[in-house]
Amino acid sequence: xxxxxxxxxxxxxxTWLLAMAACLSLPVAAQTPATASPSASGAPIRIGMIEGLSxxxxxxxEAVFRNLVWATERVNARGGxxxxxxxxxxxxxxxxxxxxxxxxLSSLRSAIDRNITIITQGNSSAAASGLIDALNKHNxxxxxxxxxxLNYSAVDPVLTNEKCSxxxxxxxxxxxxxxxxxxxxxxxxxxxxxxxxxxQDYSFGQAVLRxxxxxxxxxxxxxxxxxxxxxxxxxxxxxxxxxxxxxxxxAQAVLTGNWGNDLTxxxxxxxxxxxxxxxxxxxxNALGAPAAIGDAGIGKVVAVADWFPNVATRESxxxxxxxxxxxPKPEEDYVHMRMQLMIESLAQAxxxxxxxxxxxxxxxxxxxxxxxxVTFAGQRARMRAADHQFxxxxxxxxxxxxxxxxxxFDVEGxxxxxxxxxxxxxxxxxxxxxxxxxxx
Numbered sequence: 328x329x330x331x332x333x334x335x336x337x338x339x340x341x342t343w344l345l346a347m348a349a350c351l352s353l354p355v356a357a358q359t360p361a362t363a364s365p366s367a368s369g370a371p372i373r374i375g376m377i378e379g380l381s382x383x384x385x386x387x388x389e390a391v392f393r394n395l396v397w398a399t400e401r402v403n404a405r406g407g408x409x410x411x412x413x414x415x416x417x418x419x420x421x422x423x424x425x426x427x428x429x430x431x432l433s434s435l436r437s438a439i440d441r442n443i444t445i446i447t448q449g450n451s452s453a454a455a456s457g458l459i460d461a462l463n464k465h466n467x468x469x470x471x472x473x474x475x476x477l478n479y480s481a482v483d484p485v486l487t488n489e490k491c492s493x494x495x496x497x498x499x500x501x502x503x504x505x506x507x508x509x510x511x512x513x514x515x516x517x518x519x520x521x522x523x524x525x526x527q528d529y530s531f532g533q534a535v536l537r538x539x540x541x542x543x544x545x546x547x548x549x550x551x552x553x554x555x556x557x558x559x560x561x562x563x564x565x566x567x568x569x570x571x572x573x574x575x576x577x578a579q580a581v582l583t584g585n586w587g588n589d590l591t592x593x594x595x596x597x598x599x600x601x602x603x604x605x606x607x608x609x610x611x612n613a614l615g616a617p618a619a620i621g622d623a624g625i626g627k628v629v630a631v632a633d634w635f636p637n638v639a640t641r642e643s644x645x646x647x648x649x650x651x652x653x654x655p656k657p658e659e660d661y662v663h664m665r666m667q668l669m670i671e672s673l674a675q676a677x678x679x680x681x682x683x684x685x686x687x688x689x690x691x692x693x694x695x696x697x698x699x700x701v702t703f704a705g706q707r708a709r710m711r712a713a714d715h716q717f718x719x720x721x722x723x724x725x726x727x728x729x730x731x732x733x734x735x736f737d738v739e740g741x742x743x744x745x746x747x748x749x750x751x752x753x754x755x756x757x758x759x760x761x762x763x764x765x766x767x
Contacts, residue, residue: 369415372408372677372687374399374477375438376419377448377458379426383561384587386614387450388423390661391479393654395419395447397662398670400653408674410681417674424448426561428457435461439472444689445673449480449499450587452531456486462494466689466767473689475696477673479666482609483530484538487716491762494689496696496710498669498717500633502531502584504758505609506538508721508751509631513582513607514546521553523578525569527589528557535584535609553578561589566596573602580605587614594628595619605629613661617726618741625743628726634664634706635724635745636736642705647736657740665719668708672699672717690767708753714762721756723749 376395378388399417407414420443422434431454438446448455455478466473476495478486484501500508513519524539526532536555543550553576558569570593573581581604585593590610597606598620605627610616612630620628636647650662676695681687697712708719724745729737733746 369407369410369413371416371418373418373420373441373443373445374673375422375434375441375443375446377422377424377431377434377438377446377454378450380421380423382426384426384450386658387587388426390614390659391449391663391666392419392421393659393661394663394666395670397650397653398667401667402670402674408677410678410687411684417670424451424454426451428454432457432461435474439465439474442472444472444474445477445692446474447477447479447669449478451529452481452483452486452534453529455481455495456483456490456530459486459490459492459495463492466494475689475693477669477696479663479669481531483534485530485534487714488761491714491760491764493693493715493764493766496693496715496717498665498672500719500721500756501716501758502534502609503538504721504756505631506535506542507758508723508749508756509582509607509609509629510542510546511751512629512723512749513580516580516605519547519550519579519605521551521576521578522580522582523554523573523576524552524556524582525554525573525593526557526584527560527586529560532557532560532584539582558589561587563589563592566592567600569593570596570600570602573597573604574600578602578604580607582607584609586610591615591619594624598623603627611726612724612745613738615739617738617743620726621743622728624726625728626725629723629748630726630745631721631723633719633721635722635747636662636738637724637734637744637747638722639733639747640705644735646704660739664704664706665708665717667703668701668706668717668719671701671703672696672708672710675699675701711757711760714760714764716760718753718757720753721751722747723751 378391380388403416407416424431424434462474462476478497480499482499482502484503487497524536526536594616608630611628676692679695680691685691699710711718724747726743727734727746729742729744734744737744
């Protein structure tokens with residue numbers, strides 16, 4: 328259906344990989360897993376992770392936790408953050424939002440009470456929006472305890488447009504950027520005439536469908552939208568009625584921004600009713616979705632991301648294999664390049680903020696995060712100061728059986744992986760913004 332990218336992967340592990348595998352063999356503790364390197368001499372720099380660690384999306388929260396643990400361990404393994412007074416390790420502290428905005432705000436208050444000045448969150452644009460509002464008010468009211476917010480997954484475009492904040496930095500491509508990347512593949516499918524749009528009924532899901540309608544009208548006006556609906560987020564246990572409607576509509580494809588169990592249950596139900604169309608997804612590459620759809624997804628589940636395990640470079644393969652050595656269980660196989668780049672950007676910002684002996688506080692870190700420009704595992708990305716939207720490459724890939732050309736690695740031990748079909752450079756993925764940022 329789509330062209331295959333054919334750049335061979337080398338099997339030889341690099342010296343770096345072997346060294347990192349040895350360094351990253353520490354066990355994960357319950358609350359403070361990012362253990363300091365013996366060479367780090369100062370008090371830990373704490374990062375408060377506010378995420379749903381219980382409830383229907385707990386698996387996504389734990390996947391984030393593993394990524395942040397690994398990223399901070401890597402910084403600590405090289406001695407921690409280097410400052411004039413000595414090196415300091417990074418440390419993650421967990422706060423369970425239970426997937427609810429009010430609980431996320433309560434977690435923020437708890438983090439502030441514990442004098443944590445760096446928070447991170449991502450698995451809910453609604454929660455992210457609430458956190459931005461709360462931080463704006465808190466930082467203005469209490470300048471001595473200001474907090475900076477690093478966002479790794481909340482991709483409602485409004486967060487770096489109308490709601491942009493000096494204290495908020497987004498390290499994921501927003502929904503319109505992801506949609507444009509996905510549409511670059513969808514629009515080339517000349518056989519596609521009917522499509523069904525479905526999403527979660529909250530700010531992100533609404534934004535995805537709104538942008539899908541806009542881009543389809545502009546780029547493929549011949550495609551008929553035969554279904555357009557939103558469903559309650561994290562409350563639907565049986566997607567069979569939705570799948571039945573999709574099949575009955577005559578849709579040849581489904582476009583969805585669903586994530587977590589809402590995506591897994593949707594694709595599983597589609598398989599059960601015999602829907603054989605294509606799924607164009609934001610997150611169809613892991614957390615149970617490939618295993619749920621099985622062979623029916625080969626060549627028909629398309630996903631967009633900042634990186635895939637089968638990106639064919641030596642640096643990428645070493646990166647992925649070292650993660651899998653650190654977290655070897657199949658269910659732990661969900662690594663995000665952007666979260667690694669986020670922690671590298673933070674470490675860079677802290678070192679630059681304190682290079683002249685200045686205090687390591689939120690304001691000084693934010694001033695340096697605006698200038699972040701990092702390269703890791705062959706991937707370079709930078710922060711755009713005007714709106715605090717990270718600029719990085721995007722990749723579109725299609726599901727295939729492990730062992731097929733371009734599919735060396737599967738996901739979660741499912742036997743299915745994703746073959747890269749489109750590489751989009753950061754300059755191509757970049758979009759204009761409407762941010763009018765208030766600066767302190």
